[in-house]
Amino acid sequence: DAGITQSPRHKVTETGTPVTLRCHQTENHRYMYWYRQDPGHGLRLIHYSYGVKDTDKGEVSDGYSVSRSKTEDFLLTLESATSSQTSVYFCAIRDGLDAEQFFGPGTRLTVL
Protein backbone atom coordinates (compact mmCIF):
# COMPACT_ATOMS: atom_id res chain seq x y z
CA ASP A 1 0.00 0.00 0.00
CA ALA A 2 3.09 2.27 -0.29
CA GLY A 3 2.62 3.40 3.32
CA ILE A 4 -0.05 6.03 2.68
CA THR A 5 -2.81 6.76 5.15
CA GLN A 6 -5.57 9.34 5.08
CA SER A 7 -7.52 10.68 8.02
CA PRO A 8 -10.31 10.89 8.67
CA ARG A 9 -11.73 8.23 6.35
CA HIS A 10 -15.24 9.62 6.63
CA LYS A 11 -16.47 13.02 7.73
CA VAL A 12 -19.79 14.80 7.79
CA THR A 13 -19.72 18.52 8.43
CA GLU A 14 -21.86 21.59 8.01
CA THR A 15 -21.59 24.39 5.49
CA GLY A 16 -19.26 27.15 6.65
CA THR A 17 -17.12 25.05 8.98
CA PRO A 18 -13.39 24.56 8.43
CA VAL A 19 -12.20 21.06 7.59
CA THR A 20 -8.68 19.63 7.42
CA LEU A 21 -7.83 16.34 5.79
CA ARG A 22 -4.50 14.68 6.45
CA CYS A 23 -2.36 12.55 4.19
CA HIS A 24 0.51 10.72 5.87
CA GLN A 25 3.27 8.72 4.21
CA THR A 26 6.06 6.71 5.76
CA GLU A 27 8.55 6.34 2.90
CA ASN A 28 9.91 9.86 2.26
CA HIS A 29 8.32 10.28 -1.15
CA ARG A 30 9.05 13.69 -2.62
CA TYR A 31 5.77 14.38 -4.43
CA MET A 32 2.35 14.38 -2.82
CA TYR A 33 -0.99 15.16 -4.46
CA TRP A 34 -4.57 15.85 -3.48
CA TYR A 35 -7.40 14.91 -5.85
CA ARG A 36 -11.15 14.95 -5.61
CA GLN A 37 -13.33 12.38 -7.33
CA ASP A 38 -16.87 13.11 -8.40
CA PRO A 39 -19.22 11.15 -10.67
CA GLY A 40 -18.78 12.22 -14.27
CA HIS A 41 -15.56 14.13 -13.58
CA GLY A 42 -12.99 11.46 -12.89
CA LEU A 43 -10.21 12.65 -10.62
CA ARG A 44 -9.33 16.33 -10.57
CA LEU A 45 -6.09 17.67 -9.16
CA ILE A 46 -6.58 20.16 -6.32
CA HIS A 47 -3.02 20.91 -5.15
CA TYR A 48 0.29 19.14 -5.15
CA SER A 49 3.62 19.37 -3.38
CA TYR A 50 7.12 18.78 -4.70
CA GLY A 51 8.88 19.13 -1.37
CA VAL A 52 8.59 20.53 2.13
CA LYS A 53 6.94 23.96 1.93
CA ASP A 54 6.81 23.65 -1.90
CA THR A 55 3.26 23.47 -3.20
CA ASP A 56 1.37 24.49 -6.30
CA LYS A 57 -2.19 24.68 -7.57
CA GLY A 58 -3.94 22.07 -9.65
CA GLU A 59 -7.10 22.20 -11.77
CA VAL A 60 -9.65 22.95 -9.03
CA SER A 61 -7.81 24.77 -6.25
CA ASP A 62 -10.40 27.47 -5.41
CA GLY A 63 -11.70 27.03 -1.86
CA TYR A 64 -8.79 24.80 -0.84
CA SER A 65 -5.41 25.41 0.74
CA VAL A 66 -2.59 23.01 1.54
CA SER A 67 0.44 22.83 3.75
CA ARG A 68 3.46 20.59 3.91
CA SER A 69 5.65 21.41 6.88
CA LYS A 70 7.34 18.00 6.94
CA THR A 71 7.98 15.34 4.33
CA GLU A 72 5.50 12.83 5.66
CA ASP A 73 2.39 14.99 5.99
CA PHE A 74 0.35 16.88 3.39
CA LEU A 75 -2.70 18.68 4.75
CA LEU A 76 -5.70 19.81 2.73
CA THR A 77 -7.86 22.52 4.30
CA LEU A 78 -11.29 23.70 3.34
CA GLU A 79 -11.43 27.09 5.04
CA SER A 80 -15.23 27.29 4.87
CA ALA A 81 -16.79 24.12 3.54
CA THR A 82 -19.54 24.31 0.93
CA SER A 83 -21.93 21.63 -0.32
CA SER A 84 -20.09 21.62 -3.67
CA GLN A 85 -17.06 20.26 -1.84
CA THR A 86 -18.88 17.06 -0.96
CA SER A 87 -16.69 14.48 -2.61
CA VAL A 88 -14.22 11.65 -2.16
CA TYR A 89 -10.71 13.00 -1.63
CA PHE A 90 -7.66 10.96 -2.57
CA CYS A 91 -4.08 11.60 -1.66
CA ALA A 92 -1.28 10.22 -3.83
CA ILE A 93 2.49 10.03 -3.66
CA ARG A 94 5.29 9.71 -6.16
CA ASP A 95 9.04 9.38 -5.82
CA GLY A 96 10.35 11.04 -8.94
CA LEU A 97 9.37 12.28 -12.36
CA ASP A 98 9.41 8.79 -13.91
CA ALA A 99 8.01 6.94 -10.95
CA GLU A 100 4.64 5.36 -10.36
CA GLN A 101 2.01 7.26 -8.45
CA PHE A 102 0.35 5.43 -5.55
CA PHE A 103 -2.94 6.36 -3.97
CA GLY A 104 -4.20 6.41 -0.42
CA PRO A 105 -7.52 4.84 0.61
CA GLY A 106 -9.56 8.02 0.25
CA THR A 107 -11.67 10.25 2.52
CA ARG A 108 -15.38 10.59 1.96
CA LEU A 109 -16.46 14.12 2.91
CA THR A 110 -20.09 15.18 3.12
CA VAL A 111 -20.93 18.86 3.59
CA LEU A 112 -24.54 19.43 4.66
Next chain:
Amino acid sequence: ELKVEQNPLFLSMQEGKNYTIYCNYSTTSDRLYWYRQDPGKSLESLFVLLSNGAVKQEGRLMASLDTKARLSTLHITAAVHDLSATYFCAVVRDDKIIFGKGTRLHILP
Protein backbone atom coordinates in the same frame (compact mmCIF):
# COMPACT_ATOMS: atom_id res chain seq x y z
CA GLU B 1 -3.77 23.76 -20.34
CA LEU B 2 -3.45 20.00 -20.39
CA LYS B 3 -6.66 18.15 -21.19
CA VAL B 4 -7.10 14.38 -21.18
CA GLU B 5 -9.96 12.68 -22.96
CA GLN B 6 -10.91 9.04 -22.71
CA ASN B 7 -13.32 7.17 -24.88
CA PRO B 8 -15.56 5.45 -24.59
CA LEU B 9 -16.73 6.54 -21.14
CA PHE B 10 -18.80 3.43 -20.75
CA LEU B 11 -18.31 0.05 -22.36
CA SER B 12 -20.38 -3.07 -22.01
CA MET B 13 -18.89 -6.11 -23.66
CA GLN B 14 -19.21 -9.86 -23.77
CA GLU B 15 -16.69 -12.18 -22.22
CA GLY B 16 -14.18 -13.44 -24.73
CA LYS B 17 -14.25 -10.31 -26.91
CA ASN B 18 -11.45 -7.86 -27.57
CA TYR B 19 -11.71 -4.12 -27.17
CA THR B 20 -9.65 -0.95 -26.91
CA ILE B 21 -9.93 2.11 -24.68
CA TYR B 22 -8.45 5.33 -26.05
CA CYS B 23 -6.76 8.16 -24.19
CA ASN B 24 -6.02 11.40 -26.04
CA TYR B 25 -4.25 14.37 -24.51
CA SER B 26 -3.79 17.94 -25.61
CA THR B 27 -0.19 18.95 -24.95
CA THR B 28 3.25 17.42 -25.15
CA SER B 29 3.97 14.68 -22.65
CA ASP B 30 6.02 11.54 -22.76
CA ARG B 31 4.80 9.91 -19.58
CA LEU B 32 1.42 8.33 -19.03
CA TYR B 33 -0.18 6.11 -16.41
CA TRP B 34 -3.07 3.67 -16.52
CA TYR B 35 -5.08 2.82 -13.39
CA ARG B 36 -7.88 0.50 -12.41
CA GLN B 37 -10.53 1.36 -9.83
CA ASP B 38 -13.10 -1.05 -8.41
CA PRO B 39 -16.33 0.39 -6.95
CA GLY B 40 -15.78 2.00 -3.56
CA LYS B 41 -12.04 1.41 -3.70
CA SER B 42 -8.90 3.41 -4.32
CA LEU B 43 -6.92 3.42 -7.56
CA GLU B 44 -4.51 0.65 -8.46
CA SER B 45 -1.57 1.36 -10.75
CA LEU B 46 -1.56 -0.81 -13.88
CA PHE B 47 1.04 0.61 -16.25
CA VAL B 48 3.63 3.36 -16.43
CA LEU B 49 4.55 4.35 -19.99
CA LEU B 50 7.67 6.49 -20.16
CA SER B 51 8.53 6.99 -23.81
CA ASN B 52 7.19 7.09 -27.33
CA GLY B 53 6.42 3.60 -28.57
CA ALA B 54 6.35 2.11 -25.08
CA VAL B 55 4.26 -1.04 -24.79
CA LYS B 56 3.48 -2.85 -21.55
CA GLN B 57 1.45 -6.01 -21.04
CA GLU B 58 0.01 -7.68 -17.99
CA GLY B 59 -2.27 -10.65 -18.50
CA ARG B 60 -5.14 -9.70 -20.80
CA LEU B 61 -4.29 -5.98 -20.73
CA MET B 62 -1.83 -4.23 -22.99
CA ALA B 63 -1.06 -0.51 -22.99
CA SER B 64 0.82 1.53 -25.57
CA LEU B 65 1.90 5.13 -26.00
CA ASP B 66 2.29 7.22 -29.15
CA THR B 67 3.56 10.62 -28.06
CA LYS B 68 3.51 12.05 -31.58
CA ALA B 69 -0.20 11.35 -31.89
CA ARG B 70 -0.72 12.19 -28.18
CA LEU B 71 -2.55 8.93 -27.84
CA SER B 72 -2.42 5.95 -25.52
CA THR B 73 -4.47 2.79 -25.85
CA LEU B 74 -5.44 0.09 -23.38
CA HIS B 75 -6.29 -3.10 -25.21
CA ILE B 76 -8.29 -5.88 -23.60
CA THR B 77 -7.88 -9.36 -25.03
CA ALA B 78 -10.50 -12.07 -24.50
CA ALA B 79 -12.24 -10.17 -21.72
CA VAL B 80 -13.25 -11.93 -18.52
CA HIS B 81 -15.72 -10.77 -15.88
CA ASP B 82 -12.94 -10.00 -13.37
CA LEU B 83 -11.79 -7.14 -15.58
CA SER B 84 -15.01 -5.23 -14.90
CA ALA B 85 -13.88 -1.93 -13.33
CA THR B 86 -13.28 1.70 -14.18
CA TYR B 87 -10.03 2.41 -16.01
CA PHE B 88 -8.29 5.78 -15.93
CA CYS B 89 -5.43 7.20 -17.90
CA ALA B 90 -3.38 10.04 -16.45
CA VAL B 91 -0.89 12.23 -18.27
CA VAL B 92 2.22 13.64 -16.65
CA ARG B 93 3.37 17.14 -17.52
CA ASP B 94 6.12 18.61 -15.36
CA ASP B 95 5.00 17.88 -11.81
CA LYS B 96 1.30 17.72 -12.54
CA ILE B 97 -0.63 14.51 -13.21
CA ILE B 98 -3.96 15.06 -14.93
CA PHE B 99 -6.60 12.34 -15.27
CA GLY B 100 -9.15 11.47 -17.87
CA LYS B 101 -12.75 10.96 -16.77
CA GLY B 102 -12.42 7.20 -16.80
CA THR B 103 -13.92 4.34 -18.79
CA ARG B 104 -16.40 2.21 -16.93
CA LEU B 105 -16.02 -1.31 -18.25
CA HIS B 106 -18.78 -3.85 -17.72
CA ILE B 107 -18.09 -7.36 -18.92
CA LEU B 108 -21.09 -9.59 -19.36
CA PRO B 109 -20.82 -13.33 -18.81
